[in-house]
Amino acid sequence: MKLKISLWLVMLTGLANYAQIKLEGVVKDSIGNPLELANIVAINQATNVLDGYSITTDTGFFRLTLKENTAYKLQITYIGMKPGEKFIETATSNITEDFVLHYDNALDAVELVYEMPVTVKGDTIIYNADSFKNGSERKLEDVLEKLPGVEINDSGQIEVEGTVVKKLTVNGKDFFDGDSKLATENIPSNAVDKIEVLRNFSEVSQLKSVENNSNNYAINVKLKEGKENFWFGDVTVGGGVAPSPNDALYLVQPKLFYYTPKYSVNVIGDLNNIGEPALTNRDLRSFGGGFNAPSRDSGTSLSLGDNGLSGLTSVANSQQVEAKLAATNFSYAPNDALDLSGFLIFNSTRLNTRQESFIRYTDAELGIPDEETISTGREASDQGLVKLSALYKPNVNNQLEYDILGRLSKDSEIQNEESSIIGITNQVDEVTPFSLSQNLKYYYTLNESNIFAFEALHVLKDEDPFYEAYLNNDPTNNDAGEDDEDAYDETAEQLGLDRSLDYYNLGQNQNVKSNQFDAKLDYYNILNSKSNLSFTLGTILSRQDYNSNIFQFLNNNETQNANPNIVDSEGNLLTAQNDTQYNFSDIYLGTRYNLRLGKFTFRPGVSVHAYGNQNIQFGETYDDNFFRILPEFETRVQFKKSESLQFNYRMTNQFTDVTNIARGLVLNSFDNLSYGNPTLQNGLAHNLTLRYHSFNLFNYTNVFATVNYSKNIDQIRSLANFENVISTSTFFNSQFADESLSAFGRWQRTFGKIRTGVNANFNYSLRNQFIQGVQSENKSFTQTYRPEIRTNFKTAPNVSFRYSYSVTNADQGTRNTKIIRNAPSVSFDAYLWDAFTLSSDYAYTNQDVDGESQSFQTWDARLAYRNNEDSHWEFEVKASNLLNIDANINNNVGTFSVSNSSTFILPRFVTFRVIYSL
Numbered sequence: 001m002k003l004k005i006s007l008w009l010v011m012l013t014g015l016a017n018y019a020q021i022k023l024e025g026v027v028k029d030s031i032g033n034p035l036e037l038a039n040i041v042a043i044n045q046a047t048n049v050l051d052g053y054s055i056t057t058d059t060g061f062f063r064l065t066l067k068e069n070t071a072y073k074l075q076i077t078y079i080g081m082k083p084g085e086k087f088i089e090t091a092t093s094n095i096t097e098d099f100v101l102h103y104d105n106a107l108d109a110v111e112l113v114y115e116m117p118v119t120v121k122g123d124t125i126i127y128n129a130d131s132f133k134n135g136s137e138r139k140l141e142d143v144l145e146k147l148p149g150v151e152i153n154d155s156g157q158i159e160v161e162g163t164v165v166k167k168l169t170v171n172g173k174d175f176f177d178g179d180s181k182l183a184t185e186n187i188p189s190n191a192v193d194k195i196e197v198l199r200n201f202s203e204v205s206q207l208k209s210v211e212n213n214s215n216n217y218a219i220n221v222k223l224k225e226g227k228e229n230f231w232f233g234d235v236t237v238g239g240g241v242a243p244s245p246n247d248a249l250y251l252v253q254p255k256l257f258y259y260t261p262k263y264s265v266n267v268i269g270d271l272n273n274i275g276e277p278a279l280t281n282r283d284l285r286s287f288g289g290g291f292n293a294p295s296r297d298s299g300t301s302l303s304l305g306d307n308g309l310s311g312l313t314s315v316a317n318s319q320q321v322e323a324k325l326a327a328t329n330f331s332y333a334p335n336d337a338l339d340l341s342g343f344l345i346f347n348s349t350r351l352n353t354r355q356e357s358f359i360r361y362t363d364a365e366l367g368i369p370d371e372e373t374i375s376t377g378r379e380a381s382d383q384g385l386v387k388l389s390a391l392y393k394p395n396v397n398n399q400l401e402y403d404i405l406g407r408l409s410k411d412s413e414i415q416n417e418e419s420s421i422i423g424i425t426n427q428v429d430e431v432t433p434f435s436l437s438q439n440l441k442y443y444y445t446l447n448e449s450n451i452f453a454f455e456a457l458h459v460l461k462d463e464d465p466f467y468e469a470y471l472n473n474d475p476t477n478n479d480a481g482e483d484d485e486d487a488y489d490e491t492a493e494q495l496g497l498d499r500s501l502d503y504y505n506l507g508q509n510q511n512v513k514s515n516q517f518d519a520k521l522d523y524y525n526i527l528n529s530k531s532n533l534s535f536t537l538g539t540i541l542s543r544q545d546y547n548s549n550i551f552q553f554l555n556n557n558e559t560q561n562a563n564p565n566i567v568d569s570e571g572n573l574l575t576a577q578n579d580t581q582y583n584f585s586d587i588y589l590g591t592r593y594n595l596r597l598g599k600f601t602f603r604p605g606v607s608v609h610a611y612g613n614q615n616i617q618f619g620e621t622y623d624d625n626f627f628r629i630l631p632e633f634e635t636r637v638q639f640k641k642s643e644s645l646q647f648n649y650r651m652t653n654q655f656t657d658v659t660n661i662a663r664g665l666v667l668n669s670f671d672n673l674s675y676g677n678p679t680l681q682n683g684l685a686h687n688l689t690l691r692y693h694s695f696n697l698f699n700y701t702n703v704f705a706t707v708n709y710s711k712n713i714d715q716i717r718s719l720a721n722f723e724n725v726i727s728t729s730t731f732f733n734s735q736f737a738d739e740s741l742s743a744f745g746r747w748q749r750t751f752g753k754i755r756t757g758v759n760a761n762f763n764y765s766l767r768n769q770f771i772q773g774v775q776s777e778n779k780s781f782t783q784t785y786r787p788e789i790r791t792n793f794k795t796a797p798n799v800s801f802r803y804s805y806s807v808t809n810a811d812q813g814t815r816n817t818k819i820i821r822n823a824p825s826v827s828f829d830a831y832l833w834d835a836f837t838l839s840s841d842y843a844y845t846n847q848d849v850d851g852e853s854q855s856f857q858t859w860d861a862r863l864a865y866r867n868n869e870d871s872h873w874e875f876e877v878k879a880s881n882l883l884n885i886d887a888n889i890n891n892n893v894g895t896f897s898v899s900n901s902s903t904f905i906l907p908r909f910v911t912f913r914v915i916y917s918l
Helices: 003-017 140-144 180-186 281-285 491-494
Strands: 021-029 039-044 050-055 059-065 069-079 084-088 099-101 118-119 124-130 150-152 159-160 165-172 192-199 217-223 229-243 246-261 263-272 300-302 320-336 338-361 371-395 398-421 425-430 434-447 449-461 464-471 505-527 529-551 560-562 576-595 600-617 622-639 641-657 665-669 672-674 683-696 701-713 716-723 726-733 738-751 752-771 774-791 798-812 815-832 836-849 853-866 872-880 886-892 898-903 909-917
Touching: 050 059, 059 434, 059 752, 084 099, 118 505, 140 150, 140 192, 159 217, 165 180, 165 683, 281 371, 300 529, 300 576, 449 491, 464 665, 505 665, 529 665, 600 641, 815 886, 836 886, 853 886
Parallel strands: 021 099, 165 217, 300 641, 672 726, 716 752
Antiparallel strands: 021 059, 039 050, 039 069, 069 084, 118 124, 124 192, 150 159, 192 217, 229 246, 229 909, 246 263, 263 320, 320 338, 338 371, 338 898, 371 398, 398 425, 398 434, 425 464, 434 449, 449 505, 464 505, 505 529, 529 560, 529 576, 576 600, 600 622, 622 641, 641 683, 665 672, 683 701, 701 738, 716 726, 738 752, 752 774, 774 798, 798 815, 815 836, 836 853, 853 872, 872 909, 886 898
């Protein structure tokens, strides 16, 4: 109790000692023009500490909050001008001071006495990391969360002004191809000097003036002096006792970095069973390696599908976790024209899972019974990635890039499911997918008015999922009638299985081979300083081969192929095999015109596409060749340097992958069967987006808002038929349009050491669902509000309060569902007596589904000791799930059902750790 009182007294003292008077004024140049983004700092003459700083508005206005009766030295700086300096002494009343700066051509002789916490140079915002640290930070993410305008979202990605950062570099060098999550969770905070936010970012300097980069953000982390030419980082070793006396907890995580102007090496290792992997299997699956399809802006969307192990569980939803990681990233510049880089990653995870669910099917008139399930499983995933890259830039007019990325996985899942309808089922999923991607880019500037750019991407994929399901069967009641026979008997009869056995043991082999070539040639003609015209000639060529077979395991390890007696919508008898070849081509020509008129930018465009679709299966060929014109339009209003409004419209053509076209029967799972439609056509989508953002460095007000509307015409939808809880579905082009409307807004404001903010999110969707041949509208509206307040003291403890409130109303045919979620949370961190770091995170979640309420709580805490800031050794005690709750609660509204699930998680872990910092 005494410690708590002392901490609050320290916080109150920090608030009481905060400045009491205001210093205001205007900064202009020698002819009276206001200077926007000039820097003003106030240095306390007694302590030589920066007590206040400000950045001028577009009218040159600034405001500082200072202490009473204190002597200060004011410094005023602006790029290209002589710095201003003035000594003042505050009393008890506010002060007004104006400043005039003069141009100076001898800037090399200027020596700044104090660094601004934030400076702006063109499109770059530079944060001085030490200005936002209080000593409790350990990783890069701890620093980023304290920067105004920067957020770490729930997925671990960095957001700047509401936009996800696409690339992160360290000292200008790629860090695992710019993966921001890997950087934020592993780069030590004490190595960070500056954080540079690059707005309107373009990796190709030649295209910066002609491409649309308004929503591209990158971050460059500059290391402190002394971190170059030396290894730095940390090694963490820890252990503990698990609730089960036979299981010891362990943690070994080396994270080492070496940077020189010529080359760099990063090494990250991990070996632990406490649920803190350096990289999860989900992270690795989304790890793109920096590849972008050349056709990404063409208006064509073609899916190659994902036939790997679906539904990988997150670490947070696991009962037991074992993780191994070995990753290294390098870059080497043998000369000024050539850069070589690459990475090698091996990741292995083992997860034990358990989930209990109650499922209500949405259409009560169909008589589908409610279902209770208990699922336990074990997942094993081994994944390897290797990438090599080369960048050759002999001069400013030529740039050549080549990348090759190989990915190999071995994934498996064993699951036991107990259903109140079907009984006990054992399932096995296995897959060893392989992919190879190659990327070639060349940029050539002929002269000031003519620029050429060529991009090509080649992708090879080979996926071989295997599935097995084992269900009990009573062969004596096969003909007992619907009410008395086993729940799976009718499905087994439709599949043509042998029903005389005491079990149904189903198996399925699949193989999907994909080969895609995507390329384009761009020509940019710069007409004048206000406008340019571009032309694009591009193509997408794709081939997918798909084979599958459903069979039954008999006694003595013998097998027989399934012989279904299911007919499709046209009365054709379905087979349990597939042998399909799917060829796709798109040849397109596009043009865009870019015009700047004062604050306005207009960018209309149009592309003409010649599409070719062909699939061959069961000796028949299905062709679909057609032309389509796809328009696009963008306009932007740049009110100020950090305030803009943008509108986008784009029409896109959406094409599916081979698995939805193959007309043979497929087991997605034992209770979910589907077959494709060889006559499927493309879907057409209209997408409209309105974005507003304003970032005011004068008072650190960050406002971001976006509204998205999409309408999908001829959308590929599924038509489902249920037998009990077992569904059989196919695909078709729906004549009913699906619509979605979403709006998101974020407001943040800093008041001295207090940062406040609120997020609001609204999502409305209308999807047409088709069950047993009946069409109905599935409408859903979700609104979420998340206010937050946090402190950012340098010497006092910091606290953050967040409250999340969301309401989901789902109208699903004959059933309506309302879900209300309340989730307050508080986090606390303190750096005490220059040695101890104390942090704690607590969250409470309550979910109400149609009047039935459930809740759970999570609480983690950490206490660390480091003798001083320069010490190499740190000792830490960390506790997770302090309340030792069994499970998290989650409610989900699906297409055909509403589920309430309890997902069991890791028990309470207490570990002791030793960290050695290089």
